Amino acid sequence: xxxxxxxxxxxxxxxxxxxxxxxxxxxxxxxxxxxxxxxxxxxxxxxxxxxxxxxxxxxxxxxxxxxxxxxxxxxxxxxxxxxxxxxxxxxxxxxxxxxxxxxxxxxxxxxx
Amino acid sequence: xxxxxxxxxxxxxxxxxxxxxxxxxxxxxxxxxxxxxxxxxxxxxxxxxxxxxxxxxxxxxxxxxxxxxxxxxxxxxxxxxxxxxxxxxxxxxxxxxxxxxxxxxxxxxxxxxxxxxxxxxxxxxxxxxxxxxxxxxxxxxxxxxxxxxxxxxxxxxxxxxxxxxxxxxxxxxxxxxxxxxxxxxxxxxxxxxxxxxxxxxxxxxxxxxxxxxxxxxxxxxxxxxxxxxxxxxxxxxxxxxxxxxxxxxxxxxxxxxxxxxxxxxxxxxxxxxxxxxxxxxxxxxxxxxxxxxxxxxxxxxxxxxxxxxxxxxxxxxxxxxxxxxxxxxxxxxxxxxxxxxxxxxxxxxxxxxxxxxxxxxxxxxxxxxxxxxxxxxxxxxxxxxxxxxxxxxxxxxxxxxxxxxxxxxxxxxxxxxxxxxxxxxxxxxxxxxxxxxxxxxxxxxxxxxxxxxxxxxxxxxxxxxxxxxxxxxxxxxxxxxxxxxxxxxxxxxxxxxxxxxxxxxxxxxxxxxxxxxxxxxxxxxxxxxxxxxxxxxxxxxxxxxxxxxxxxxxxxxxxxxxxxxxxxxxxxxxxxxxxxxxxxxxxxxxxxxxxxxxxxxxxxxxxxxxxxxxxxxxxxxxxxxxxxxxxxxxxxxxxxxxxxxxxxxxxxxxxxxxxxxxxxxxxxxxxxxxxxxxxxxxxxxxxxxxxxxxxxxxxxxxxxxxxxxxxxxxxxxxxxxxxxxxxxxxxxxxxxxxxxxxxxxxxxxxxxxxxxxxxxxxxxxxxxxxxxxxxxxxxxxxxxxxxxxxxxxxxxxxxxxxxxxxxxxxxxxxxxxxxxxxxxxxxxxxxxxxxxxxxxxxxxxxxxxxxxxxxxxxxxxxxxxxxxxxxxxxxxx
Numbered sequence: 001x002x003x004x005x006x007x008x009x010x011x012x013x014x015x016x017x018x019x020x021x022x023x024x025x026x027x028x029x030x031x032x033x034x035x036x037x038x039x040x041x042x043x044x045x046x047x048x049x050x051x052x053x054x055x056x057x058x059x060x061x062x063x064x065x066x067x068x069x070x071x072x073x074x075x076x077x078x079x080x081x082x083x084x085x086x087x088x089x090x091x092x093x094x095x096x097x098x099x100x101x102x103x104x105x106x107x108x109x110x111x112x
Numbered sequence: 113x114x115x116x117x118x119x120x121x122x123x124x125x126x127x128x129x130x131x132x133x134x135x136x137x138x139x140x141x142x143x144x145x146x147x148x149x150x151x152x153x154x155x156x157x158x159x160x161x162x163x164x165x166x167x168x169x170x171x172x173x174x175x176x177x178x179x180x181x182x183x184x185x186x187x188x189x190x191x192x193x194x195x196x197x198x199x200x201x202x203x204x205x206x207x208x209x210x211x212x213x214x215x216x217x218x219x220x221x222x223x224x225x226x227x228x229x230x231x232x233x234x235x236x237x238x239x240x241x242x243x244x245x246x247x248x249x250x251x252x253x254x255x256x257x258x259x260x261x262x263x264x265x266x267x268x269x270x271x272x273x274x275x276x277x278x279x280x281x282x283x284x285x286x287x288x289x290x291x292x293x294x295x296x297x298x299x300x301x302x303x304x305x306x307x308x309x310x311x312x313x314x315x316x317x318x319x320x321x322x323x324x325x326x327x328x329x330x331x332x333x334x335x336x337x338x339x340x341x342x343x344x345x346x347x348x349x350x351x352x353x354x355x356x357x358x359x360x361x362x363x364x365x366x367x368x369x370x371x372x373x374x375x376x377x378x379x380x381x382x383x384x385x386x387x388x389x390x391x392x393x394x395x396x397x398x399x400x401x402x403x404x405x406x407x408x409x410x411x412x413x414x415x416x417x418x419x420x421x422x423x424x425x426x427x428x429x430x431x432x433x434x435x436x437x438x439x440x441x442x443x444x445x446x447x448x449x450x451x452x453x454x455x456x457x458x459x460x461x462x463x464x465x466x467x468x469x470x471x472x473x474x475x476x477x478x479x480x481x482x483x484x485x486x487x488x489x490x491x492x493x494x495x496x497x498x499x500x501x502x503x504x505x506x507x508x509x510x511x512x513x514x515x516x517x518x519x520x521x522x523x524x525x526x527x528x529x530x531x532x533x534x535x536x537x538x539x540x541x542x543x544x545x546x547x548x549x550x551x552x553x554x555x556x557x558x559x560x561x562x563x564x565x566x567x568x569x570x571x572x573x574x575x576x577x578x579x580x581x582x583x584x585x586x587x588x589x590x591x592x593x594x595x596x597x598x599x600x601x602x603x604x605x606x607x608x609x610x611x612x613x614x615x616x617x618x619x620x621x622x623x624x625x626x627x628x629x630x631x632x633x634x635x636x637x638x639x640x641x642x643x644x645x646x647x648x649x650x651x652x653x654x655x656x657x658x659x660x661x662x663x664x665x666x667x668x669x670x671x672x673x674x675x676x677x678x679x680x681x682x683x684x685x686x687x688x689x690x691x692x693x694x695x696x697x698x699x700x701x702x703x704x705x706x707x708x709x710x711x712x713x714x715x716x717x718x719x720x721x722x723x724x725x726x727x728x729x730x731x732x733x734x735x736x737x738x739x740x741x742x743x744x745x746x747x748x749x750x751x752x753x754x755x756x757x758x759x760x761x762x763x764x765x766x767x768x769x770x771x772x773x774x775x776x777x778x779x780x781x782x783x784x785x786x787x788x789x790x791x792x793x794x795x796x797x798x799x800x801x802x803x804x805x806x807x808x809x810x811x812x813x814x815x816x817x818x819x820x821x822x823x824x825x826x827x828x829x830x831x832x833x834x835x836x837x838x839x840x841x842x843x844x845x846x847x848x849x850x851x852x853x854x855x856x857x858x859x860x861x862x863x864x865x866x867x868x869x870x871x872x873x874x875x876x877x878x879x880x881x882x883x884x885x886x887x888x889x890x891x892x893x894x895x896x897x898x899x900x901x902x903x904x905x906x907x908x909x910x911x912x913x914x915x916x917x918x919x920x921x922x923x924x925x926x927x928x929x930x931x932x933x934x935x936x937x938x939x940x941x942x943x944x945x946x947x948x949x950x951x952x953x954x955x956x957x958x959x960x961x962x963x964x965x966x967x968x969x970x971x972x973x974x975x976x977x978x979x980x981x982x983x984x985x986x987x988x989x
Contacts, residue, residue: 025143025147026143026144026147026151027147027150027151027154031151031154042170042171042174043148043167044170044171044174045174047140047144047147047175048174051140063142063143066146069153070147070150071145071146073142073143073146073149075143075146075147076143
């Protein structure tokens, strides 16, 4: 199978879902991202990304948890699939490899 | 908790919500809408209303997926699943059986409507397919001629025989076949002792190829020899029985002995040549034609098949002057124009006015086609009305179905399917009606229509017919029923089942429509009858009772005319005898070239002329207005004219008696008398200018007045024996003038008969529907009536209460139908010169009739409901 690459925003969303564990749905993901990045994140973008990630098989979903503030509508909860975890690990690996390949001088320049 | 001070502003813009609900992806709508709402509340607190609104709208727009379709399977399942369809059938059957009365009204009304539509469809199809059995249908034409008489152009079939050679020699390349024909009508065929009368015609041999006759025996070149004849299958059977007719000798009219060279299959009834029993060669007729026949004698019919590459209009235009170029000035003033009348127009477009084809039967086809559709529409309206009116009975079913997840479309399909089922049953019933009534219908329209059961197209048409009728009748109830709101339907709240205040008003409109059509038909029928009666009652200027006419077939009768007449008188049953050159009920001989004092020299005159013997006046009983009748005492009467009133007016004579009239430069006639107009042609037209004069040579009809005391059948036998004495060869043929005259009304009487039938059916179907509606209303208001009765309402009052509503509808229909009928019938009457008035009482009578019928229909139910014991009606439940 062809390996699918994660886009940057996809990676962020996927990671957020993993962070939120059992409580990941459209709103919580959006709020979490806003908290972590400190800027307004469009809900439509998050929603579309979640859909796409599910289509690609990184996420799976179930319906549930209707509340009054949602007008009685159910939420779609997402959890990361095994395939999604693997993709995240790979993405992390690529970064770590790159970080470790940095010369000490370059590392120093980045201030760490 | 929402902020109490601004409770309504905590919501996102409503329009964006609607937009989202409408155009977002259907599969994710629930969670996106929920997420959006939750997030909005969060942002409202965090960022304030304006920003939250803006972000909400932006997100909403970004989430629109206008072309997305749900990929999930519908929860309600496949609308065409077998189980559901079985269920639909079961429910439909139960509903039909449960309400037997309504089902009967529904189905019988529809069946009658469909039967009418079917019959008319067959009739229209028959009319439209006229002559189509001829293979070269679109290439065949009749050569016709237009001539101008005193400013009006008259078109006719007759052409001179010289035209054939002219067309062949000068315009030959435009034609494939040219056939000249003549001597049509009945002829005596004799084989040995056997003698029968058959319709036949003398035609050029090419006609056989042209009409693509199907030869059962012999070949299509059978007419090449001058003494040959082709027989139709039925004629061959009638003359020769089961023996082989080929090469047998046959005599036509006791003079032409011909050899049978072929037998062709009988031409179908819907061919212009239907009933043609034999074809003899044109040359045989031509041999006996007088030498002097010229371009002016338009005695013959000519048919052509144009060349394969040619078009009708082209050829018609090319040959326009083919006669004009060959005639002298005296003839040329009639400006004869030759043109082609294509076979496709023979049947439906046969009328000409001032040289222009103005239609003909096609108007009748339209009239009946539209009437048939209307009758069918009335039946469909019944169906719609009864189904929607009774919808409350099914409201619970619809509510339950919707509650357990039926989609609207599914319910609509169910009800549409149900109406299709009912229509299919009605169709089978209508087919039965058609089969049973076809013989009577054929008699009424004078046709031989059969149901084409073996043709696949017929069945296809039937299926299309059922489906279209089912959709027309069923779509409105289907949409109406399926739009019920489930909660209201289950609660049983009547009047709120469908939205809108005027839920019952489409039903009223439909009832008005039904009765408008019915009343229009009734008025039309009365006027058609009045017109026929009006023409029948017209004074015709002579007596046609006990007047027998017989064609003269032998010169012996003319040679010994006075002895022949004496013999007839001596039989004792005959009052008087006269001979003429055309039948009195159809004077077809016309002449021109008369001149008189004060005639406008430019006038191209034309008169009906009737050659008569001295006793004509006494025989037919005409009425002398001025001057005197012909008399044997004055020998000069042989050069005398008797004119009718129309002729005096036409010629503009002040004192006609004694005027001299010159005819064709050779003889001068004196006017000795004027008679009141005799109706000898169409009873709807004014009498034509007619000249009567004596002649004992060119006679071809004997008119015999039978004594009033004598019985007609005994008299006929005696008269026959006299004929046999002078003309032993020929069969004695006769007709009674009053019957011949009555035949002039057959077309109008046929129209009258059909409109009566339609009007009766229309009103019957409408009343059937009304009956159903009335019974429904009465049933629905049972409780109300019970309470009213308890409170002291009288039966009469209740009857008025229940009937008023329908009566108002019918009265509205009458006011609409009046002007429509007046407009249509005025148009129809326009084509008759001698016509009846449309008087107001016809409308009054029709309206009264409609009201009466309505009252009768409605009253039955109304009185039944009003008489019901209130204790019983109130106790139930």
